[in-house]
Amino acid sequence: MMLNLDTLGLAATVTASGISAPDYQTILNTLTGYFQQIYGDDVYLESDSKDGQMLAIYARGIHDVNNMAIAVYNSFSPATAQGRGLASNVKINGIAVTPASRSMADVRIVGQVGVSITNGTVRDSNGITWSLPDSVVIGIDGTVTVTATCQIDGAVVAPAGTITEIGTPTRGWQSVTNPAAATAGRKVETDAELRQRQAKSVAIPSLTVLDGIMGAVAKLDGVERYRGYENDTSVEDANGLPPHSISLVVAGGDAAAIAKTIATKKTPGGGTYGTTTIDVTDKYGIVHP
DSSP states (O other), X not given: OOOOGGGOOOXXXXXXXXXXXXXXXXXXXXXXXXXXXXXXXXXXXXXXXXXHHHHHHHHHHHHHHHHHHHHHXXXXXXXXXXXXXXXXXXXXXXOOOOOOBEEEEEEEEEESTTOEEESOEEEETTOOEEEOOSEEEOOTTSEEEEEEEXXXXXXXXXXXXXXXXXXXXXXXXXXXXXXXXXXXXXXXOOHHHHHHHHHHHTTTTSSSHHHHHHHHHHTSTTEEEEEEEEEOSSSOOTTOOOTTEEEXXXXXXXXXXXXXXXXXXXXXXXEEOOSOOOOEEOTTSOEEO
């Protein structure tokens, strides 16, 4: 009996519903059936036979190729792509993976006037090392405040008064402390976070103005977290927003760039509300607070 080589049914297929492929066991069973058609039903093809092992290898190879085809197919969608594939997809939206950043803390160094500290380090109460600027010189009042950078990526927490150990002892350097808590860094952006940000970015041409504003703000450099509020009523709402106004709470990013983006995207006559006020000049030279 001759096999119809055009309809073996072992390969991945693409339809209007997407891509699909038979699982490994289905492939193995199908191959076994074909071999029985060729050699007869009495051929021994169990897993402990050489022919059975050969069929298992063929089935595994076909299964692996199908999985690769599915992975390639999925890599073209931001919803299913992973890693570098996802990073390549979102470039079309003008965004990129947010790299890892490190926690930073202002530390107050006390010592003899004029003492120079080169490539200095300090340690916190957990034994984590923080790097000082390449060169630090103690001022005429016997102190200097500089920014120390954690040597570990991510959100390393250092409450006030916990960075107190000198890592590189230097003659004339007496003590160190951080008067305020460190600003936490972050790990590299995950695929889930990038997908969420990509979804916000494509909201720029959306039907609602607030979605468009939030999408534009999300694309700005340094913006890590954001949320928008809107009061379309004629009275102050429960959040304290004045009538017919919007408010954006944004962590990170340049305040001037955020203000300009909001001013550019908001509707004419709509008010803004917040704790930070920045003047924005429009193309007609009119200043808007």
